[in-house]
Amino acid sequence: MIGPYIFTSGPKLDGPKPAWEGSIKIVNLNDIEMALDSLESINVDYVKIYDGSLAKENFYAIIEATEKRSMKVTGHMPMSADFQKAVSLGMDGSEHMYCIMKACSPKADSLTELGLGYGMMETITDSYDEQMANELFAELDQKEVYITPTLYIGKVLSGLADEDHSSDSLLNQIGEGIQKTYEGRIKSAKRAKSSGSQMREKVSSLAKNMISPMFDAGVPILAGSDCGPFNSFVYPGEALWGELFSLVDAGLTPAEALQTSLIHGPAFMDLQKEYGSVEKGKVADLLILDKNPLEDLQNMRSLDRVILKGDFTDKGN
Helix, strand or coil: CCCCCCCCCCCCEECCCCCCCCCEECCCHHHHHHHHHHHHHCCCCCEEECCCCCCHHHHHHHHHHHHHHCCCEEECCCCCCCHHHHHHHCCCEEECCHHHHHHCCCCHHHHHHCCCHHHHHHHHHHCCCHHHHHHHHHHHHHHCCEEECCHHHHHHHHCCCCCCCCCCCCHHHCCHHHHHHHHHHHHHHHHHHHHCCCHHHHHHHHHHHHHHHHHHCCCCECCCCCCECCECCCCCCHHHHHHHHHHHHCCCCHHHHHHHHHHHHHHHCCCCCCCCCCCCCCCCCEEEECCCCCCCHHHHHCEEEEEECCEECCCCC
16 A cells, blocks of 8 residues: 555553453453553553543553563553653553643642542643743653643634634545544534633643743654544644644744654654655655755645655646
């Protein structure tokens, strides 16, 4: 097939009541070992943790078990858990900014004790402490923990209550079944707006403000779109570009934004010898552009040719 390489985690690891169908249920330590045996047998590229109902003790135990097996682990963190403890145990990456924000608030421990889950996020954003953040960023740099902020989807979802996506140019490329899943997010956004909640808007705003300090501190940021069913109007391909544009909007230069994809992506998968620069012996996956993206990232749209695995494709394909 002509298309992208796919690196996959296989099924997510979640608690006894998983958020997503097909996840592996983790209730005890034996479940963890069996799950990792299963994932290793199908040669997954990394382990993905989810926080639908996963106990914090099992979250920590999964990280420790993957560390012993030299398996890469990333994903969500239960809001009952401690981000810095997960980092100390060997967590390789984290998706979204919720848990990082929580680790930068002096109120985090007391809010966790109340068992508020994501309901604590407005207070977390309001109590964000820059000194705590800088100390955390230094630790993430030292431990080489990769962070995927997913700014673009945050922007899209925060506007769902007001924006009309019916004329999106890519909507007709999305199957009816997946489009049906978008309804839940729209209804949720409208309920949040009517209740006066500003949680999503506050999280999106703070996440944007955290990007430059994180990058400048050496935290390896990954460009990720989080597109898929239930994530309304976030389209494959276009959403990754949207993330890169969002990173520039957050303060990165075009070169720095491209680094989060072209350099940090291969580095996270330990593929620096195959990707990340144009030189003899590396995989020839290249975009040939008419205009310089380092001057303006929008120049990525000036696509002339695609070279895939060393073979030229026709213009426009």
